[in-house]
Amino acid sequence: MKALIRIACVVMVLCLTAVNTSFAEDIQVAGDSGKDLEYLQSVIDMIKDKYKDKITDEQLIEGAINGMFDTMDKYTDYYTREEAESFFSDIDGSYVGIGVRISSDTKEILIVEVFAASPADKAGIVNGDIILSVDGLSLEGKSGDEAAQLIRGKAGTKVTLEIQRIGEKAPLKIDVERAEVKINPVSYNISGDIGYIKLDIFNSNSNLNMKKALDEMDKSNIKKLVLDLRDNPGGEVGQVVKIAENFVPEGLITKLDFKSERVKDEEYFSKNKALKYKLVVLVNESSASASEILAGAVQDMKSGILVGTKTYGKGKVQNVYPVLSPEAFRKYEKKLGTKIVDGYDLMNNYDITPDEDEIIGWTKITTGEYYTPNGRMIDGTGLQPDYYIENTYIQNEVDLRTIKSLSKKVKPAINDKSIDVINAEKILKFCGYSINQPDMLLDEQTSSAVREFQKDNGLYSYGVLDFATQQALNDKLEKLILQYDKQRAKAFELLED
Numbered sequence: 001m002k003a004l005i006r007i008a009c010v011v012m013v014l015c016l017t018a019v020n021t022s023f024a025e026d027i028q029v030a031g032d033s034g035k036d037l038e039y040l041q042s043v044i045d046m047i048k049d050k051y052k053d054k055i056t057d058e059q060l061i062e063g064a065i066n067g068m069f070d071t072m073d074k075y076t077d078y079y080t081r082e083e084a085e086s087f088f089s090d091i092d093g094s095y096v097g098i099g100v101r102i103s104s105d106t107k108e109i110l111i112v113e114v115f116a117a118s119p120a121d122k123a124g125i126v127n128g129d130i131i132l133s134v135d136g137l138s139l140e141g142k143s144g145d146e147a148a149q150l151i152r153g154k155a156g157t158k159v160t161l162e163i164q165r166i167g168e169k170a171p172l173k174i175d176v177e178r179a180e181v182k183i184n185p186v187s188y189n190i191s192g193d194i195g196y197i198k199l200d201i202f203n204s205n206s207n208l209n210m211k212k213a214l215d216e217m218d219k220s221n222i223k224k225l226v227l228d229l230r231d232n233p234g235g236e237v238g239q240v241v242k243i244a245e246n247f248v249p250e251g252l253i254t255k256l257d258f259k260s261e262r263v264k265d266e267e268y269f270s271k272n273k274a275l276k277y278k279l280v281v282l283v284n285e286s287s288a289s290a291s292e293i294l295a296g297a298v299q300d301m302k303s304g305i306l307v308g309t310k311t312y313g314k315g316k317v318q319n320v321y322p323v324l325s326p327e328a329f330r331k332y333e334k335k336l337g338t339k340i341v342d343g344y345d346l347m348n349n350y351d352i353t354p355d356e357d358e359i360i361g362w363t364k365i366t367t368g369e370y371y372t373p374n375g376r377m378i379d380g381t382g383l384q385p386d387y388y389i390e391n392t393y394i395q396n397e398v399d400l401r402t403i404k405s406l407s408k409k410v411k412p413a414i415n416d417k418s419i420d421v422i423n424a425e426k427i428l429k430f431c432g433y434s435i436n437q438p439d440m441l442l443d444e445q446t447s448s449a450v451r452e453f454q455k456d457n458g459l460y461s462y463g464v465l466d467f468a469t470q471q472a473l474n475d476k477l478e479k480l481i482l483q484y485d486k487q488r489a490k491a492f493e494l495l496e497d
Helices: 002-015 032-050 057-070 081-092 119-123 144-151 206-219 237-244 290-300 326-336 343-350 419-430 444-456 467-484 486-496
Strands: 077-079 094-097 100-102 109-114 130-134 158-164 172-177 179-182 186-191 194-199 224-228 251-258 266-270 278-283 305-308 316-324 359-371
Touching: 032 057, 057 077, 057 326, 057 359, 077 081, 081 094, 081 359, 100 144, 109 119, 109 419, 119 172, 130 144, 144 158, 186 206, 194 206, 194 486, 206 237, 224 486, 237 251, 237 266, 237 290, 251 290, 278 290, 278 486, 290 305, 305 486, 316 326, 316 343, 326 343, 419 444, 419 467, 444 467, 467 486
Parallel strands: 194 224, 224 278, 278 305
Antiparallel strands: 077 359, 094 179, 100 109, 109 130, 130 158, 158 172, 186 194, 251 266, 251 359, 316 359
16 A cells, blocks of 8 residues: 555646645534534444444444545545555556456457556467466356456466467466556557557556657658547546647646645646647547546647547546545544644655555545636536537447457357457448357357358358458458548548648
8 A cells, every 4th residue: 555655646746736735634623513523423323332233433434434525526536445546557557467458248258458568468368368267266157357356466476377269279377477567548550641549548658658659650750640539538637738748839738726725726838839740639528637638728729620529528626635544543643743634644744654554545536627728617518629520330239449350360260269250240240240249159150141241252151260351351340440430530531631
């Protein structure tokens, strides 16, 4: 937890300016407030007297804290220590594990992505592997979340995975040493003279990986760029400001306005005097918070065009604080002569880092608002794109966004299970071929659909996903994306003018 607190401090300084005030400077409140505290204590006493089951003071206090934060806006939350660890993993863009992503579309524990340079990658695990067991414990009937919990552990420890791999007669046993895995939220490609960059979230790795993507664009002399912020929920303000400097001309990027008079409002500026790119930014109803800071700055400063649908409309800023346990509260009151609940107050004002068991939980609380360069406050209203275009991704119960290109590494035949099979099944079903439910098993129904597709495309019709068939399916997927992703197609059209 000390490491977690250290990380959290860095994140807060970078993103939202740490507001280091205690929750209660003096709890000896006079008047009605003091009576309210007595009332809450009486409720706790009543529960302990009448409730016929086990309940601790800590559980009751944590429940009361949780309830208080639940009465505030929808962005304010209370996290247990375990929930906070997951939250910080998302923000920090790293976690301890082996570095794989597991499918939620299949009954088997199917690896759909192995992160580059991760422990799994170094151990030889590949996309499409099916995990049969973890340290000898069978995963049959277990969910992806349950499997992930078994795979994760402390850095430096090893986990043994039993893997079923297409082309191998017998399962493989692979030892993987757990380590910190950094999540890259940036993907990109180049089509002709147009670059495309997708940014999934503004985590601690975003700016570094954005720089790498833009370096590749510059090496290829790309001057036209599509920046895809669709479904990006936001993240660190510090990261979005650094990224915005690539796309926003010299001037204001955003202003943060905090409620507390003890906290200085923040203004972030771009120093970019020569923009490199003709820019189109893709947004939708799930582009939120930090995404809207970037999109709003681009729109206000007229450095690019917004295409898509109205954004989410989250104009509020949150800070995250560790909450001391009742025991720690009393300990430091006795030691320091003051009442402190906020763990950051203890760290920054007294140079004391609380132990793990001294933190009862964490709160993410709304502390301010942000504004676009033109002074727009978009909370609840969102940003209107310059070109409003809706997409329809779902056809025949298949979401086009869930389909990946086939790998052309193996040739699945009847009764083979493979990640390439499930992607082929999705493409075929999307196009109207007879597939009941994509399940990554190349059964007789799937083989029949493949034969029909092969016949329709002038290929040898025998139901095996050979490389020529996989390439034909990939070509079909690319055409479908251009046909159904009207927002992306509009972006390319605007850049080609």
